[in-house]
Amino acid sequence: MQVALMVPCYIDMFYPHVGIATLELLERLGVDVVYPTEQTCCGQPMANSGCYAEAQATEEHCARVFGSFDCVVTASGSCTHHIRNKFTAGADTPEKQNLVRNTYDLVEFLHDVLKIREFPWAIFEHKVALHTSCSAIRGLNMASMSERVHDPVFSKPKALLSGVPGIEFVEFERVDECCGFGGTFAVTEEAVSAKMGYDKLAFMQKASPECIVSSDMSCLMHLQGCARRQKQDIPFYHLAEILNGVSL
Amino acid sequence: MSGVVDQARNAETFLADTVHEERLDKLLWAMRLRRDAAARQVPEWEELRTLASEIKEHTLSNLSQYLIQFEARATANGMIVHWARDAHEHNQIVYDILAEQGANSLVKSKSMLTEECELRPFLERRGVRVTETDLGERIQQLDDQPPGHIVGPAIHKTTQDVATLFSQKYGSDPRNLDAAYLAGVMRENTRPDILNAPAGMTGANFVVAETGAIVVATNEGNADLSAHTPPLHICSVGIEKIIPTTESLAVFIRLLTRSATGDKITQYTSMFRGPRKGAVMHVILVDNGRSSRLGMKRFWHSLKCIRCAACMNTCPVYRRSGGLSYGSTYMGPIGIIMMPTFEIRKYSELPFASTLNGSCTNVCPVKIDIHEQIYGWREVMEENGQIQVVKKEAMRVADEVLSHPTLYRIATTALSTALEVLPHFAVYNRLNSWAKHRDVPEAATETFHEWYRNNRLHTNEEVRRG
Numbered sequence: 001m002q003v004a005l006m007v008p009c010y011i012d013m014f015y016p017h018v019g020i021a022t023l024e025l026l027e028r029l030g031v032d033v034v035y036p037t038e039q040t041c042c043g044q045p046m047a048n049s050g051c052y053a054e055a056q057a058t059e060e061h062c063a064r065v066f067g068s069f070d071c072v073v074t075a076s077g078s079c080t081h082h083i084r085n086k087f088t089a090g091a092d093t094p095e096k097q098n099l100v101r102n103t104y105d106l107v108e109f110l111h112d113v114l115k116i117r118e119f120p121w122a123i124f125e126h127k128v129a130l131h132t133s134c135s136a137i138r139g140l141n142m143a144s145m146s147e148r149v150h151d152p153v154f155s156k157p158k159a160l161l162s163g164v165p166g167i168e169f170v171e172f173e174r175v176d177e178c179c180g181f182g183g184t185f186a187v188t189e190e191a192v193s194a195k196m197g198y199d200k201l202a203f204m205q206k207a208s209p210e211c212i213v214s215s216d217m218s219c220l221m222h223l224q225g226c227a228r229r230q231k232q233d234i235p236f237y238h239l240a241e242i243l244n245g246v247s248l
Numbered sequence: 249m250s251g252v253v254d255q256a257r258n259a260e261t262f263l264a265d266t267v268h269e270e271r272l273d274k275l276l277w278a279m280r281l282r283r284d285a286a287a288r289q290v291p292e293w294e295e296l297r298t299l300a301s302e303i304k305e306h307t308l309s310n311l312s313q314y315l316i317q318f319e320a321r322a323t324a325n326g327m328i329v330h331w332a333r334d335a336h337e338h339n340q341i342v343y344d345i346l347a348e349q350g351a352n353s354l355v356k357s358k359s360m361l362t363e364e365c366e367l368r369p370f371l372e373r374r375g376v377r378v379t380e381t382d383l384g385e386r387i388q389q390l391d392d393q394p395p396g397h398i399v400g401p402a403i404h405k406t407t408q409d410v411a412t413l414f415s416q417k418y419g420s421d422p423r424n425l426d427a428a429y430l431a432g433v434m435r436e437n438t439r440p441d442i443l444n445a446p447a448g449m450t451g452a453n454f455v456v457a458e459t460g461a462i463v464v465a466t467n468e469g470n471a472d473l474s475a476h477t478p479p480l481h482i483c484s485v486g487i488e489k490i491i492p493t494t495e496s497l498a499v500f501i502r503l504l505t506r507s508a509t510g511d512k513i514t515q516y517t518s519m520f521r522g523p524r525k526g527a528v529m530h531v532i533l534v535d536n537g538r539s540s541r542l543g544m545k546r547f548w549h550s551l552k553c554i555r556c557a558a559c560m561n562t563c564p565v566y567r568r569s570g571g572l573s574y575g576s577t578y579m580g581p582i583g584i585i586m587m588p589t590f591e592i593r594k595y596s597e598l599p600f601a602s603t604l605n606g607s608c609t610n611v612c613p614v615k616i617d618i619h620e621q622i623y624g625w626r627e628v629m630e631e632n633g634q635i636q637v638v639k640k641e642a643m644r645v646a647d648e649v650l651s652h653p654t655l656y657r658i659a660t661t662a663l664s665t666a667l668e669v670l671p672h673f674a675v676y677n678r679l680n681s682w683a684k685h686r687d688v689p690e691a692a693t694e695t696f697h698e699w700y701r702n703n704r705l706h707t708n709e710e711v712r713r714g
Contacts, residue, residue, distance in 0.1 A: 009650070012696045013660050014689040019696035035700055040656040046643045050599070050626030050635060054643035057651035086623070138606035147562065147610035149288045174277070178564045182603030187681045189601060191260035192568050194685030195269070196603075199568075225686030 002032045004066055006074035006103070008217070009041040015217050018238040022075045022106055025244040028121070029114060038065045043089055044082040048183040052089045059090035067095020071113075072103045075240050077136030077216045078183070080105040085139060106240055107142055107215045111156040118163045122245035125166030129209035131200070131223070132157055133216035134178050142215075146176045157215045157239055164242055170207035174200075181222035197226035205232070211248060215239040251594055253576065255601040259569035272404050273567040280561045282510025283611065290506070300503055301615035303496045304552035307457075308542060314457040314490050315533060321460030322531055325522035330532045335365035338534045342367060342449070342482055343374055345530055349480055351376070351446035355438075357464070357471035358382035359451025360398050360555060361484050361534060364577045364590075379441040381470035383434055390417045396571030398578060399508050399557040404570050448474035450520075452485040453554070454500060455531075458493045461521045462531065465504060465514040472518050481529045483520070487538050488551040500554060503613035507556040541589045546624045550585045552614040557582075559608035559618055565601055574598060581608035585621040588628070596634035599625035660695055 003026060007019040026033045042062050046055035062083075066072045074080055083103045090096060110116045132155065136142040143155035161167055180186070180196025187193075201223060204212060212227075214220050217238050224236045237246060263269050287293045307314055319329045332338035346354065354371065356362065356378055368378045368389075380386040384401035388394065391413055395401030402410070407425045415422035420433040442448075450471045454463040462483050464471045475481045491497060505511045523529035542548045560566045560580030571579040576587045576595060584602060587595040599622050608618040629635055649655045682688060694702070 007696045009656075009660075014692060016692045016694060016696035016699050020699060023700075035704070037697070037700070037705075038653045040653055041650040043647070043650065046646055048604070048623075048626075049639065049643060050628075050630035051640060051643040051647075052627055052630060054640065054647040057647050061651040061653075134603065134605035134607075138610065145607075145610055146284070147607055148294070149284050150291065150293060176607075178603045178605035178607070180564065180603065182605070185600070185603050189256045189259065189565070190681040190684055191256070191263050192565050192601075193603075195263055195568050196564050197686070199273075221689050222686065225682070225689065228687035229685060 001071065002034060002069070003071045003073050003109075004069040005033050005035045006039060006042075006066060006072055006079065007035070008074060008076045008079050010221065011075065011217055014221065015238070018075060018217055018240055021238065021240040021244040021246070022073075025240055026073065028244070029110075029116060031114075034069075036065050042079050042082050042087075044079060044086070045183060047082070047086060047089050055089035057090075059087060060093075060096075063087075063090060063093060063096035063099050066099045066103075067093070068098070070102060071109075072099060073106055073109045074103065075106040075215070075238060076218070077105050077107070077133045077140055077142065078218055080108070081135035081139035105136065105140060105142065105215065107136070107156050107160060108140065110160055110243070116163070117159070119160075119243050119245075120165065122164045122243055123166050124164045124242055124246075124248070126210040126248050127168045127170050127208065128161070128242075129170050129172060129204040129207060129212045130155075130158055130161065131179060131204075131212060131214040131216075131219055132176065133214065133219050134176075136215060137176055143176070161213065161239065161242060167242070170204075170209045172207040173203045179219045179223055181219050183218075186222055193222070194226060197222050198230065201227055201230070201232065205234070209234070211235040211237055213237045213239055213242055252597055253574065253594055255569065255573050255575070255597055258573035258575065259565075259601070262570040262573055263568060268404060268406065268570070269568060271406060272570060275403065276561040276567050279509060280558075280611070283507055283558055283561065284510075286506035286510040286512065290502070296499060296503055297613055297615050300499050300554075300613055301552060303491060303499060304614050305549075307491055308488065308548065308551055311487065311490070311539075311542065314492060315487060317457040318455055318460055318490055319533070321458065322522075323460075325460045327460070327522055327529045327531050330530060332532050332534045332536070334536050335534075338365045338484065338532055338536065339367050339370040341532050342484070343371060343376070345480070345482055346371070346376055346447055349446060349528075351480065353377040353379070353441070353445055354447045354449055355379050355381050355442050355445040355474045355478065356449040357451065357466065357474045358385045358401065359449070359484055360395075360577060361451050361486050361536075362449070363395060365484075365534070365536065367484075379438055379445070381438055381442060381468075381474050382466070383431065383468060383470075386434060386438060387413065390414075393572065394577070396579070397557060397560060398555050404572070442473050442477050445474075445478045447480040447482065448476075448478040449482045449484070450475050452483055452489055453504065454497055455485050455490050456492075456494055456497055456519075457490055459521060461494070461519045463497060463517065463519050465501075465517045467515045469516050472516055475518075475520060476524065479527045481520070481523065481527060483529070483531045485531060485533055487533050487535055488553075504554055504556055507558040507611065507613040537589055544589070547585065547589065547621055549616050550582065550589075550618075550621060552616050553582055553586075554614055556613055558611040558613065562607045562611045563602075564605065564607075565603065569601070574601070581618045581622065582616070585616075585618060585625060588625055592629075592632060593634065596629050596632075599623075599629060657697065660697070
């Protein structure tokens with residue numbers, strides 16, 4: 001199976017090791033991965049700010065680069081949510097429709113398409129606080145939502161990580177409350193955003209995890225920024241790194 | 249930017265006072281958990297939400313028909329029905345009714361509609377003394393502050409705040425923080441006003457078209473006192489509050505209080521079908537922008553709102569900003585999508601006071617797609633030229649760079665530092681606000697793109713598509 005790897009702009013710039021882990025993990029699973037080198041960004045930062053006209057060219061470029069693949073995988077719930085549900089700034093071409101239909105978050109791809117549950121090469125004997133982004137939970141239905149009290153409880157990221165020998169999860173309060181990143185919200189409402197981040201960290205730290213893990217690096221960029229400012233040196237990992245066999 | 253509510257700045261001020269912020273957050277989160285527990289006890293909860301949403305959509309789609317039916321029934325029941333196009337007309341009608349009766353004072357139970365119409369200052373300027381009878385609303389009136397929450401108007405205040413306020417206004421003991429004592433102080437001071445009032449006023453949670461009944465839900469019984477004690481009862485109703493039948497009312501009553509506080513029902517749910525013997529009852533049906541909102545294809549769903557405040561209680565931004573930060577009658581997620589329909593310029597920044605996390609939509613008992621509407625309003629603000637020029641310019645530059653791979657590669661080449669690009673995404677106003685409370689991520693020594701070029705391109709065939 002051939003898959004096009006989409007590396008979100010912030011991962012490209014700040015967290016290349018997450019892109020590398022995603023690529024290596026997919027290759028380890030026997031996937032034929034191509035990385036289209038013309039890729040840039042999906043346009044979410046602009047569209048999320050209401051600036052549709054300013055997102056158009058970027059979105060159309062994204063559709064041109066990825067529109068001919070049968071499967072596009074990206075390690076970002078928020079980019080996947082944007083492409084699948086909010087891709088309305090550019091022209092409605094067949095390429096775009098194809099991209100919208102064929103884009104998967106890494107978790108969805110592993111969990112729903114490849115249906116992988118075991119990651120025996122990745123031993124991780126540590127206690128993990130797992131954060132799942134709002135885009136992943138309420139946008140992509142990758143985990144049950146605390147507000148929907150009658151729905152069965154599930155979490156695709158947790159189901160995947162549970163296949164890593166030795167891993168343990170800590171339970172913390174307000175598990176699916178937003179961490180406060182919110183894209184441009186992080187700077188337009190920086191005071192509230194930071195307080196939400198501090199609160200999220202405090203709830204996690206109360207449960208004494210050894211590290212914080214998420215399938216969305218953007219939430220982690222924010223939480224890590226908050227943690228470092230508070231002189232907390234707890235490590236942060238993207239889910240792809242754990243599944244690919246990182247050691248603490 | 250004058251005249252535009254700066255919610256972010258107001259929130260920052262609220263956050264600086266950690267006592268109030270942490271208390272509000274905990275209190276409202278507890279309310280959210282109570283709501284969850286109440287919903288858990290109703291196996292058909294999601295079906296109820298769907299039903300409530302459908303009843304509201306049906307009624308709003310046939311609004312004129314139901315309003316006319318209500319008017320006929322209410323008139324037959326002995327009420328006097330008025331129609332008000334806007335806030336001013338509403339206020340004038342209230343004043344004229346009072347003037348005709350020679351009433352120079354009014355006791356009033358909680359009504360967000362009268363807040364929206366700014367009735368109190370209108371009447372006070374004309375010499376009518378208004379006494380709020382809801383405890384929280386009265387606290388806010390005494391403190392000369394608008395409500396901070398649509399269900400608990402003074403919920404952002406601590407008991408000490410109330411004790412201090414009452415001691416200033418009523419001469420009570422500022423050190424006595426016993427809730428029963430403070431409620432007693434309020435009761436002693438407002439009860440005479442109620443007993444002697446020539447006129448009483450209430451809002452309405454629902455009005456029933458088939459019976460002409462007005463339904464008011466309260467916990468303090470103050471609406472009943474305001475309506476039953478004076479010889480004149482005036483009731484203000486937003487036209488979207490109408491529902492078809494008493495049977496459909498049951499659906500909303502089951503949802504309203506469970507969503508609001510987690511209780512099964514309010515202490516008092518009163519249906520007023522007509523004036524009591526010897527008394528007069530007026531009903532004012534108020535539009536004030538509602539019919540034009542009904543014509544907005546993307547936003548008319550906000551008219552389904554039953555004012556339970558579940559969206560505020562669950563909103564992580566509201567809980568940390570305080571209701572007053574929105575500078576508006578309705579606040580929190582529902583306020584964000586309602587207020588721009590009143591004044592687009594003034595409330596143009598509100599749609600950005602959200603992380604779009606979607607929790608509000610999930611708790612809404614009438615299934616308003618609140619966070620999708622917030623997203624939609626951002627686009628409207630852009631179309632209407634309400635987005636700041638600096639921000640737009642930053643976004644334009646970002647689009648230019650991100651739609652041209654070559655420019656993007658130049659901008660993101662490691663060590664040219666990604667931080668010079670970050671501003672285009674983010675730091676376009678309040679310079680470098682990311683770094684105020686957070687460390688900035690370290691730029692990688694090698695981007696993924698560069699790593700791929702250095703490690704893979706010599707072995708893999710370069711793939712270019714499009």
